[in-house]
Amino acid sequence: MSVIDELKNIRARDIPYSRVLSSMCTYPHHVAIEAHNLFLGTNLGDPGIFTGTRELEEKLISILGKILHYENAEGYICSGGTEANIQAIRAARNILKGRNVVIPESAHFSFEKIGDILGVEVRRARLDRDYRVDIDNVESLVDDETVAITGIAGTTELGQIDPIDDLSKLAVEKNIPLHVDAAFGGLILPFMNRRIPFDFELDGVASITIDPHKMGMATIPAGGIFFRDKKFIEALEIETPYLTSERQYTLTGTRPGTGVASAYAVLKHLGAEGMKKITEGCLEKTSILVEELSQIGLETVIEPIINVVCFRCRNADRIKEELYRRRWVISTIRKPEAIRLVVMPHVDDEVVSNFTSELKKVIKIV
Ligand code: 0PR
Numbered sequence: 001m002s003v004i005d006e007l008k009n010i011r012a013r014d015i016p017y018s019r020v021l022s023s024m025c026t027y028p029h030h031v032a033i034e035a036h037n038l039f040l041g042t043n044l045g046d047p048g049i050f051t052g053t054r055e056l057e058e059k060l061i062s063i064l065g066k067i068l069h070y071e072n073a074e075g076y077i078c079s080g081g082t083e084a085n086i087q088a089i090r091a092a093r094n095i096l097k098g099r100n101v102v103i104p105e106s107a108h109f110s111f112e113k114i115g116d117i118l119g120v121e122v123r124r125a126r127l128d129r130d131y132r133v134d135i136d137n138v139e140s141l142v143d144d145e146t147v148a149i150t151g152i153a154g155t156t157e158l159g160q161i162d163p164i165d166d167l168s169k170l171a172v173e174k175n176i177p178l179h180v181d182a183a184f185g186g187l188i189l190p191f192m193n194r195r196i197p198f199d200f201e202l203d204g205v206a207s208i209t210i211d212p213h214k215m216g217m218a219t220i221p222a223g224g225i226f227f228r229d230k231k232f233i234e235a236l237e238i239e240t241p242y243l244t245s246e247r248q249y250t251l252t253g254t255r256p257g258t259g260v261a262s263a264y265a266v267l268k269h270l271g272a273e274g275m276k277k278i279t280e281g282c283l284e285k286t287s288i289l290v291e292e293l294s295q296i297g298l299e300t301v302i303e304p305i306i307n308v309v310c311f312r313c314r315n316a317d318r319i320k321e322e323l324y325r326r327r328w329v330i331s332t333i334r335k336p337e338a339i340r341l342v343v344m345p346h347v348d349d350e351v352v353s354n355f356t357s358e359l360k361k362v363i364k365i366v
Contacts (some may be wrong), residue, residue: 012179015327017346021351021355022331024156024184026344028262029217035258035265036219042257046076048244053257061131064224067190068208070200074233075226077212077260078086081183083251084109084209084225087236088179089114091207091227092148094235096176099145104133104162106155108181120147130302131155133162139170148177148206149199153198154185157340158301159308161185164198164205171204177232178204183223186210188306191272191279196305200228207232212263217278217345278345282307285352286343292356296363301336312336315366322362328355 001009017027028036039053047054057077065073078084085108089101100121103111107124115122123146126137138149138201149171151162164180171178180198182189191195199208208226212218227233236249270278286307290300298311313319316332316339323330331340347355 001005015329018351019327020329021061021341021343022329023344023353024214024342025220026217026346027270029266030221031265032262035261039261040255042261044255044257044260045248045250045253046244050257053260055190056257056264057260060260060267061226063264063267064210064212065218065226067201068186068199068210068226069227070226071201073208073228074230075224075360077263078223078225078250078255079221079252080213080223081108081181081209081211082113084183084211084223085110085179085181086114086117087225087251088207088209088227088232089120089148089150090118091232091235092179093118093120095231096147098147100143101148101150102138102141102146104152104155106131106133106157106160106162107150107152108156108183111150129340131158131160133167133175135163135166135170135286137317138167142170142174142176146176148179148180149174150181151198152185153180153189153196154306154308156184157308158310159184159304159306160195160302161189161198161305165202168202168204171206177206178202178323179207179209180205181209183209183211184214185306185309186278187212187215187275187283188282191275192283192306194305198259200226212259212266215279215344216263217266220259221256222263224263257330265267282343282347283346285347285349288352288355289343292352293359296360301333301338308340309343310338310340312338313363318366319359319362322366323358326358326362328358 042050042053065071102123105124123141126134128134151164151167209318210224213220237247240248301310316337
């Protein structure tokens, strides 16, 4: 057997996305795949060699900046939301030189890594009844040593949006940067009919995480970090004496251009109208799931705002396990006990119908 045949066999053991309702990633768009292949092997870690790829990154940064209501935003395409969050807090820490960061209890686990790597204390603010961060609690946790406060636009578990406008006002009042983790929400909120301000149009927002490899249908890895003020990027710079560039502000050294090319291709090819259609499709399928599952008595934890939805139910973990035995992947959350579904572009009518009929069977057994 040739090595390629061996690889094909191994790859066939992966579960196809058409049976996955737990993931914030999806099949890359077909133009993303073409673009990725064209830029295979490119390395933005040495931009003096990959001058074209570097120009493309600048174009993409300006497109994403526009989407985030600030065309002149500074940023770069990184390995994902984790790196973006690390870099945002690292830049704020380097500028403000304090020792703690205030985040919502609902923040992604990447903030645990941040506490460990940067040696800052991670203070977790309570959530209100709707699982949005409690602004009074955030305020009480802020002190002279706080380097940043954080809000989430699309929480990993519930898809909830924190009150970013209130956090922004608090940030301005206290003169502390507000970092918005829109790793997931950043490429769905701008394309929804309902307008929820979360980006640079709010004065206090200093940095934003936005990941093309999630709702942007780019190839993995493609994360994004954006700053309002150039001094944040400068606060990350180190010297790289023997390279084609004199300085580097990225966390990784060698850095693929594939994510840049694939993210750019999707946004250019689909345009705002195309992105709106994809968004509408995901929201419509989310509503269908809510409707279908309400017929078997399942209630949502919060009314879904984006394409993430959790249903309260007993034995959530057993349901998840039984579904997994049948090669369906969902996830669960602990507080409150619930099953969690992420309705990505691969969740089409057929997936919805196959999944709901399987779930109904599993719930009867469990
Ligand atoms: N911030 C938020 C709000 C996130 O939801 C995530 C990841 C991150 C930051 C970190 O992003 P990276 O994983 O790109 O570093 N959210 C997903 C999660 O933890 C990531 C994911 C995606 C996990 C697809 C599994 C999967 O199949 O659930």
